[in-house]
Each structure stands twice: as structure tokens, then as C-alpha cells.
Amino acid sequence: MKIGVEKLTQEGFAPFGSYFNIHDVDNDMNGDFSYYPDMAAMSAGIGLTGFSVCGINQRAMKVEVVEMHEHTEEVEFCMGCDSVVLAGERSGNIPDSEKFKAFMVPKDTLLRFKRHVWHFVPFPLEDTRMMVLTALPPFTYTNDAVVVRLEEPIEIEH
Numbered sequence: 521m522k523i524g525v526e527k528l529t530q531e532g533f534a535p536f537g538s539y540f541n542i543h544d545v546d547n548d549m550n551g552d553f554s555y556y557p558d559m560a561a562m563s564a565g566i567g568l569t570g571f572s573v574c575g576i577n578q579r580a581m582k583v584e585v586v587e588m589h590e591h592t593e594e595v596e597f598c599m600g601c602d603s604v605v606l607a608g609e610r611s612g613n614i615p616d617s618e619k620f621k622a623f624m625v626p627k628d629t630l631l632r633f634k635r636h637v638w639h640f641v642p643f644p645l646e647d648t649r650m651m652v653l654t655a656l657p658p659f660t661y662t663n664d665a666v667v668v669r670l671e672e673p674i675e676i677e678h
Contacts, residue, residue: 538560540559540560540573542573542599542651543651545559545573546573546575546651548575549575549577549649551577552577552579553576553641554574555573555574556575557572558570558572558658558659559571559573561658568657568658569655569656570655570656570659571653571655572653573652573653573654574641574652575649575651575652576603576642576644576649576651576652577644578643578645578647578648581675581676581677581678582673583606583640583670583673583675583676584669584670584673585640585669585670586606586615586638586639586640586667586668587639587640587665587666587667588610588615588636588637588638588639588666589635589656589660589665589666590635590636590664590666591635591664592635592657592660593632593633593634593635594639594654594660595630595631595632595633595655595656596630596653597628597629597631597652597655598627598629598630598642598650598652599627599628599650599652600627600648600649600650600651601644601645601646601648602624602625602626602644602646603642603643603644604622604623604625604645604678605625605631605639605642605643606620606622606639606640607620607621607623607637607638608620608621608638611638613668614668615638615668615670617672620674622678624645624678625642638668643676645678
């Protein structure tokens with residue numbers, strides 16, 4: 521038996537699943553970054569995994585806000601260019617700036633943040649629109665996100 525290759529369409533693929541192209545989702549390129557939560561979800565055995573998209577512009581490496589999740593880990597797939605990510609060790613619900621480190625992340629690298637690890641949006645190292653695909657249970661940003669504005673911003677030297 522032989523079959524031909526069809527053009528991928530929402531209607532044609534619907535009986536088998538769903539899809540999206542992260543570049544088609546990112547249509548608001550104003551500001552430092554745009555976040556598009558829960559663009560797709562999949563069953564992961566005991567629960568759902570949601571996939572969110574973040575399009576990020578190059579900006580000053582100054583962090584004023586961080587977040588962490590108490591009950592869930594987060595996966596970020598950083599695509600398109602090298603970037604810098606800030607991560608802070610567990611410190612309860614108040615971030616301890618002494619426990620933060622900045623890491624250079626090669627393009628097309630997947631990161632997993634453990635529960636209770638402080639983090640936020642990566643910093644692209646090129647003047648290009650960087651894309652990040654995030655995997656979390658749906659609605660984590662409303663029911664398991666501790667977001668804190670830092671008393672003193674953290675500036676990253678590169």
C-alpha cells in the first residue's frame with residue numbers, strides 16, 4: 521500500500537490530534553516579551569500537561585520579578601538563539617538574592633526547573649525574537665505561581 525503526503529491542516533489532522541506553530545502564535549511582538557498560555561494540552565498519565573508559548577525580545581539583563589511553583593516542575597525549551605536564564609534556590613516564599621545564579625543557555629536547549637526554584641523569562645543574547653515553549657499543567661500560572669517583585673533588582677553581567 522502507498523499513501524501520499526497531505527498538507528497539514530487543523531481539519532485534516534483533527535482525528536489524530538492537534539498542532540500549532542509557535543511562530544504563528546507569537547503575533548504581538550511589542551514590549552519585552554509576550555506570553556500565550558496553554559496553547560495545547562496533552563494527557564500525561566495522571567494529569568494534563570499544557571504547552572505555552574513565550575516570544576521574547578532582547579532587553580537589559582535586569583530582573584525585577586521572579587516566580588516559582590510549589591507543586592509543579594516547569595520545562596522551558598529555549599529556541600532560536602543563545603540566552604541567559606536566572607535561577608534561584610529554594611528559599612520559601614521570599615526569594616533570597618544570595619541564592620541566585622545566571623546561566624548561559626545554548627540555543628535549542630530544554631531546561632527543567634524543579635519545584636520551589638525561582639526563575640522568570642530568559643534573556644536572548646541576540647537582537648532577534650527568541651521563542652520559548654513552556655510545559656506545565658494547564659492554569660499553573662493562576663493556581664500554583666508565587667510571583668514576587670524583588671526589593672532590589674538583580675542585574676546580570678555578561
